[in-house]
Amino acid sequence: MKVGFMGGTFDPIHIGHMLAAESAREACGLDEVWFIPAGQPPLKENGPVADGQTRLEMVYRAIDFQPHFRAMDVELDSDGKSYTINTIKMLHEQYPGREFSIIIGTDRVNDLAQWHEIERLAEMVRFIGMTRGGQDMKVDNLPAFLRDRLTIVEMPQIKLSSTDVRDRRAQGRSIRFLVPEKVYSFITRNGLYESQ
Numbered sequence: 001m002k003v004g005f006m007g008g009t010f011d012p013i014h015i016g017h018m019l020a021a022e023s024a025r026e027a028c029g030l031d032e033v034w035f036i037p038a039g040q041p042p043l044k045e046n047g048p049v050a051d052g053q054t055r056l057e058m059v060y061r062a063i064d065f066q067p068h069f070r071a072m073d074v075e076l077d078s079d080g081k082s083y084t085i086n087t088i089k090m091l092h093e094q095y096p097g098r099e100f101s102i103i104i105g106t107d108r109v110n111d112l113a114q115w116h117e118i119e120r121l122a123e124m125v126r127f128i129g130m131t132r133g134g135q136d137m138k139v140d141n142l143p144a145f146l147r148d149r150l151t152i153v154e155m156p157q158i159k160l161s162s163t164d165v166r167d168r169r170a171q172g173r174s175i176r177f178l179v180p181e182k183v184y185s186f187i188t189r190n191g192l193y194e195s196q
Contacts, residue, residue, distance in 0.1 A: 001031045001098050001099070002029060002030045002032075003030065003031065003034055003098045003099065003101070004032070004034065004100075004102075005087075005088070005091070005102045005103065005125070006024075006034065006035050007036045007038055009038050009162065010162070011162045012162055012179055012187060014160055014165050015177070015178060015180065016161070019158060020103060020130045021069060023130065023153055024101075024103045024128045024130060028101060028151060032069070033070070034069075034072050035059045035069065035071050036075055037059060038075050039052060039076050039082045049166060052076035054192070056076060058183045059071040061180065062182065064182060075087055084115065084121060088102075088125055099126075101126040101151075103128045103130060104130065106129070106137045109129040110138050110141070112146055113141075113146060118146070122145055122149050126150075127146070127150045128151050129150055129152045165178055170194065175187065
């Protein structure tokens with residue numbers, strides 16, 4: 001079984017995440033895409049705004065009724081930073097026989113060589129780099145061992161980030177249609193990301 005691993009804070013999950021997952025699934029023949037909210041991402045200076053269980057709940061709501069998508073909570077209980085290598089080792093142990101690919105955006109492709117234990121990780125997985133509007137993917141700057149394990153996939157161009165969604169909420173602007181409808185309802189009902 002071919003599984004796409006999609007990590008991130010998902011703070012909140014938005015339609016760009018969904019488009020990336022579906023584009024990668026279709027282009028690379030993935031059987032499933034697993035959304036794995038990070039506890040504390042090592043390459044982000046600031047931690048998530050919403051707590052782990054809230055972010056996981058939003059992912060569940062976003063992928064509801066999507067037969068090829070799953071939500072996993074394996075990183076939320078880990079202490080310290082969430083290193084992908086540790087998660088992949090755990091997934092290989094718990095789900096033998098799966099062929100994992102990590103789905104990443106342009107920004108993560110560009111810093112891929114800086115990932116923790118990247119040479120070992122590249123032996124265990126493939127990488128799927130999703131094109132993102134307005135950002136330059138510097139594939140030629142990557143070491144050969146990473147270029148050989150990287151597939152580039154074009155997706156519908158949408159300039160959107162979780163930060164954009166949070167900023168709009170803080171400014172009192174609508175986020176409807178930027179996040180899946182069930183996530184929109186959850187955010188508004190719980191007053192998430194409103195200005196303090």
